Amino acid sequence: MVKNNISANIYKAPPGPRGLPIIGCFLQMASNPLQFLTNAAREYGDVVHLGAIGPQQLYLIAHPDCVKHVLQENPQNYTKGENFQEMKLVIGEGLVISEGDSWRRQRRLMQPSFHRQQIAAMVNDMTATIAQMLERWHQMERGATLDAYDEMLLLTQKMLLKTTLSIDTSSDTTELIQAWNTIYKFLSDRLWAVFKPPISFPTPKNRQFLQAINTLRTTANRIIQERQQGNDAPNDILSMLMSSRDESGEGLSDQQLHDQIVGLFSAGFETSGAVLSWIWYLLSKYPSVERQLQKELSTVLDGRTPTFEDLPNLKYTKMIVQEAMRLYPGAWVYARNNLKDDVIGGYHIPAGSMLLLSPFVTHRLPAFWDNPEGFDPERFSPEQSANRPRYAYFPFGGGSRQCLGDIFALTEIQLVVAMVSQQFRLNLVPEYPVERAPLLTLQTRHGILMTLEPRVDLGQMNQQNTQKALITH
Numbered sequence: 001m002v003k004n005n006i007s008a009n010i011y012k013a014p015p016g017p018r019g020l021p022i023i024g025c026f027l028q029m030a031s032n033p034l035q036f037l038t039n040a041a042r043e044y045g046d047v048v049h050l051g052a053i054g055p056q057q058l059y060l061i062a063h064p065d066c067v068k069h070v071l072q073e074n075p076q077n078y079t080k081g082e083n084f085q086e087m088k089l090v091i092g093e094g095l096v097i098s099e100g101d102s103w104r105r106q107r108r109l110m111q112p113s114f115h116r117q118q119i120a121a122m123v124n125d126m127t128a129t130i131a132q133m134l135e136r137w138h139q140m141e142r143g144a145t146l147d148a149y150d151e152m153l154l155l156t157q158k159m160l161l162k163t164t165l166s167i168d169t170s171s172d173t174t175e176l177i178q179a180w181n182t183i184y185k186f187l188s189d190r191l192w193a194v195f196k197p198p199i200s201f202p203t204p205k206n207r208q209f210l211q212a213i214n215t216l217r218t219t220a221n222r223i224i225q226e227r228q229q230g231n232d233a234p235n236d237i238l239s240m241l242m243s244s245r246d247e248s249g250e251g252l253s254d255q256q257l258h259d260q261i262v263g264l265f266s267a268g269f270e271t272s273g274a275v276l277s278w279i280w281y282l283l284s285k286y287p288s289v290e291r292q293l294q295k296e297l298s299t300v301l302d303g304r305t306p307t308f309e310d311l312p313n314l315k316y317t318k319m320i321v322q323e324a325m326r327l328y329p330g331a332w333v334y335a336r337n338n339l340k341d342d343v344i345g346g347y348h349i350p351a352g353s354m355l356l357l358s359p360f361v362t363h364r365l366p367a368f369w370d371n372p373e374g375f376d377p378e379r380f381s382p383e384q385s386a387n388r389p390r391y392a393y394f395p396f397g398g399g400s401r402q403c404l405g406d407i408f409a410l411t412e413i414q415l416v417v418a419m420v421s422q423q424f425r426l427n428l429v430p431e432y433p434v435e436r437a438p439l440l441t442l443q444t445r446h447g448i449l450m451t452l453e454p455r456v457d458l459g460q461m462n463q464q465n466t467q468k469a470l471i472t473h
């Protein structure tokens with residue numbers, strides 16, 4: 001179906017909506033990107049031409065086999081660097097946006113820190129951070145409301161700071177977190193903006209953005225220097241990165257270490273935080289799924305804190321996470337540029353085009369998903385998953401550039417879902433307007449306001465845990 005080295009004479013251009021000169025379909029897309037791209041795939045098919053923005057042709061790649069071609073079969077023809085110029089100011093030449101040999105070397109040096117057994121060693125830090133949040137929630141009044149998105153973002157930020165840098169998350173991490181939030185908001189606001197003043201213009205927003213980058217860099221550099229000068233090497237991702245060596249015995253330079261750490265911030269918590277907030281929304285909307293989850297938690301854990309070894313037995317919990325990421329994949333779209341002409345799905349794609357790959361769109365194609373808008377974790381049972389094409393579902397991307405943190409993310413999300421659900425039910429505030437916001441990650445426009453309903457009080461839980469500990473000793 002898919003061939004290379006092709007001439008435009010043989011293969012036709014893909015169909016697509018009529019765009020305007022110079023801006024193509026940008027305005028239609030910017031007004032409601034999720035709906036626009038979903039409709040485009042349903043109306044025009046596997047590969048959709050979205051016109052040209054300036055000199056660059058834009059395509060949506062929707063069919064799983066076509067996604068596979070780009071990510072896995074012909075990745076050497078695709079780069080992602082051009083689409084990240086502003087992010088480059090923040091994360092420099094780190095893994096997330098580097099290309100070629102530089103990317104390959106960094107990936108080899110970083111990969112061992114994200115192996116399953118390393119993630120297993122981080123689980124205690126993750127569960128301790130979740131427990132801190134739950135303790136805070138128990139101190140709130142019964143029926144208190146909170147924004148599930150803010151809470152989950154703060155939690156995933158703290159889990160990442162603890163596991164990457166051993167930063168004590170009960171202490172004040174506000175400055176670092178605020179700096180990152182400023183950067184994220186700035187980049188998100190510019191994503192769909194028609195007019196973007198150059199970052200060098202001294203507007204108040206530009207100044208705030210550059211100052212936040214400075215805070216992030218200074219903090220990362222200070223932490224790396226302290227670690228290099230100190231004697232202790234805590235068991236965290238920074239220590240692993242500092243001791244990682246390639247075949248020639250070379251490690252990461254100070255600049256590369258810095259870029260990796262800041263790059264992990266950029267990749268590692270907005271996505272997981274957004275996915276978690278959608279999970280609480282979905283569970284409050286689907287009480288039968290929630291009941292099934294409770295059944296599994298009490299059978300497998302019986303009130304205990306989950307361990308890494310428990311995770312394979314929390315099968316339904318994992319299916320909930322997978323299904324939530326089908327409907328609301330944190331990374332809802334990403335882009336590639338092709339170096340040479342290509343043929344995808346039988347269509348000619350000229351060199352230098354921009355291709356959009358959207359898990360959000362492909363995860364809702366009716367040809368691969370019955371009732372695509374419905375929330376049904378059973379889709380991820382082994383029986384129902386058996387004949388599904390690999391790239392009908394790709395929340396973590398694929399091929400050689402597949403998400404480095406996929407096991408980290410799935411582990412932390414499964415732990416949060418289990419621990420929070422053991423102690424609380426989160427109910428969506430009636431009539432609260434939950435509106436999807438496709439920014440750098442897929443989040444909500446006004447957060448997700450929910451009320452807290454404790455399932456047990458803290459005293460009761462502590463008593464139960466003490467009794468269990470006495471029985472097992």
Ligand code: HEM
Pocket residue numbers: 080095096097107263264267268269271272275329330331334335394395396397398400401402403404405406408409
């Ligand atoms: C639910 C959570 C997450 C989702 C949905 C997600 C999704 C993705 C996707 C789709 C990509 C590939 C992008 C592309 O090909 O252009 C990616 C790359 C990456 N992710 Fe994640 N991610 C998540 C969590 C994490 C976490 C927790 C970390 C680290 C702690 C992480 C680190 C990375 C890195 C370093 C890359 C770049 C890999 C490379 O280019 O070689 N991610 N992620």
